[in-house]
Each structure stands twice: as C-alpha cells, then as structure tokens.
Amino acid sequence: xxxxxxxxxxxxxxxxxxxxxxxxxxxxxxxxxxxxxxxxxxxxxxxxxxxxxxxxxxxxxxxxxxxxxxxxxxxxxxxxxxxxxxxxxxxxxxxxxxxxxxxxxxxxxxx
Amino acid sequence: xxxxxxxxxxxxxxxxxxxxxxxxxxxxxxxxxxxxxxxxxxxxxxxxxxxxxxxxxxxxxxxxxxxxxxxxxxxxxxxxxxxxxxxxxxxxxxxxxxxxxxxxxxxxxxxx
Numbered sequence: 001x002x003x004x005x006x007x008x009x010x011x012x013x014x015x016x017x018x019x020x021x022x023x024x025x026x027x028x029x030x031x032x033x034x035x036x037x038x039x040x041x042x043x044x045x046x047x048x049x050x051x052x053x054x055x056x057x058x059x060x061x062x063x064x065x066x067x068x069x070x071x072x073x074x075x076x077x078x079x080x081x082x083x084x085x086x087x088x089x090x091x092x093x094x095x096x097x098x099x100x101x102x103x104x105x106x107x108x109x110x111x
Numbered sequence: 112x113x114x115x116x117x118x119x120x121x122x123x124x125x126x127x128x129x130x131x132x133x134x135x136x137x138x139x140x141x142x143x144x145x146x147x148x149x150x151x152x153x154x155x156x157x158x159x160x161x162x163x164x165x166x167x168x169x170x171x172x173x174x175x176x177x178x179x180x181x182x183x184x185x186x187x188x189x190x191x192x193x194x195x196x197x198x199x200x201x202x203x204x205x206x207x208x209x210x211x212x213x214x215x216x217x218x219x220x221x222x223x
Contacts, residue, residue: 042214044213045210045212048210050209058210090154090155092155094209099145099157099160100157102154102156104153104154105153
C-alpha cells in the first residue's frame with residue numbers, strides 16, 4: 001500500500017545503546033522529516049532531508065544521526081540513547097504543495 | 112515566539128459545525144496558513160492550507176480575514192471522530208521553507 005510507514009512501532013532500550021528508527025515512504029517525495037513529541041513541548045523537528053544525500057539539522061538534533069541514501073528511506077539513529085530521548089517519534093514526507101504527511105509514530109522508551 | 116494563538120480547548124455538539132479560530136496578527140505576505148490535526152496517539156494529519164482566499168476541501172473550509180490576521184477552520188458537520196487537537200501553523204511559502212512549527216493547538220471535543 002502507498003503511504004508512509006515507521007518501524008518499529010514500539011521500542012524499549014537501555015541507556016547507552018544504539019537504536020535506529022526506520023521510515024519508508026512510497027510517494028517518492030523529495031522532503032522527509034523527523035519530529036519528536038513530548039508532553040509540554042509539542043512536536044519538534046529533529047532533522048530533515050531535501051533529497052537523497054542531503055540532510056540538515058532541525059530544532060533539536062543533538063544525539064541523533066540521519067542518513068538518506070535512497071529517496072524512500074530516512075532512518076534516524078540514536079547513537080547512544082539517553083533517558084531524555086524517551087519520546088514518540090514521527091516521520092513525515094512532503095509533497096509538491098509542501099503539506100506534510102506523517103507516519104504512525106514510534107514510541108521509544110529508554111530505561 | 113509563537114506566530115499563532117489558538118484557544119486551548121473547545122466543545123462542539125455532534126452534527127453541528129465546529130469553528131476553530133486562530134490569530135496570526137504578525138503574518139507576512141508570503142506566509143501560508145496551514146491546519147493539521149492530531150487524533151490521540153496518531154501522527155498529525157494535514158487538513159487544509161491557504162494564503163488569502165477562502166479554501167474548501169472534502170474535510171473542511173478555511174476562512175481567512177481580509178487583513179489575514181486571523182482565520183477560522185470550519186468542520187461543517189462534526190462527528191465523534193473529529194475529536195482531536197487542531198494546530199494552526201503559519202509557514203513561509205519560499206523554496207526550502209519546509210519546517211512546520213507546531214504550537215499547543217486547540218483540543219476539540221465533539222460531544223454526542
């Protein structure tokens with residue numbers, strides 16, 4: 001089915017471990033985004049990508065790494081997870097009119 | 112430095128029109144008004160956007176005042192499934208102006 005998917009949907013990990021969250025879209029959208037959502041902060045942009053091999057920082061990039069070797073995939077890696085990275089992570093992609101379409105989210109808990 | 116102001120919460124009776132206001136008094140000429148909603152635990156969903164003319168799609172209507180300092184999102188016949196947090200976002204239309212800044216939004220509760 002066409003759309004945007006995220007995996008895993010739920011993840012529990014421990015402090016210091018590396019975690020990769022996956023995002024895949026089937027629309028061939030150029031732009032892709034990663035947001036995190038925390039109580040009291042709303043949605044905040046972590047990283048975005050304008051095209052394959054082009055990425056840039058958003059509002060809260062520290063502790064995260066992204067890559068985009070293929071247009072359809074935009075993985076987000078937490079190189080050494082911390083408790084403050086416990087959050088719900090949303091991936092989004094952007095069509096021609098710049099409206100963003102969001103995935104279902106990944107709920108990450110760092111113990 | 113919020114660009115938009117929305118009421119924290121609103122109630123609407125099922126079947127009635129829901130009118131959600133948004134103030135954006137500092138909006139500039141090349142900034143669009145976008146509306147998204149987020150149903151509990153789901154990703155935000157795009158609803159509609161506009162520059163200065165009123166817009167309508169299958170989900171909602173967007174009414175923008177002539178001075179563009181405020182707008183209203185109208186859900187013509189609210190259902191229980193429209194219960195969600197609604198976000199009004201102002202965003203530049205220029206190339207590369209991709210970032211959406213989400214505020215706290217309005218929690219709409221549709222009452223049976």
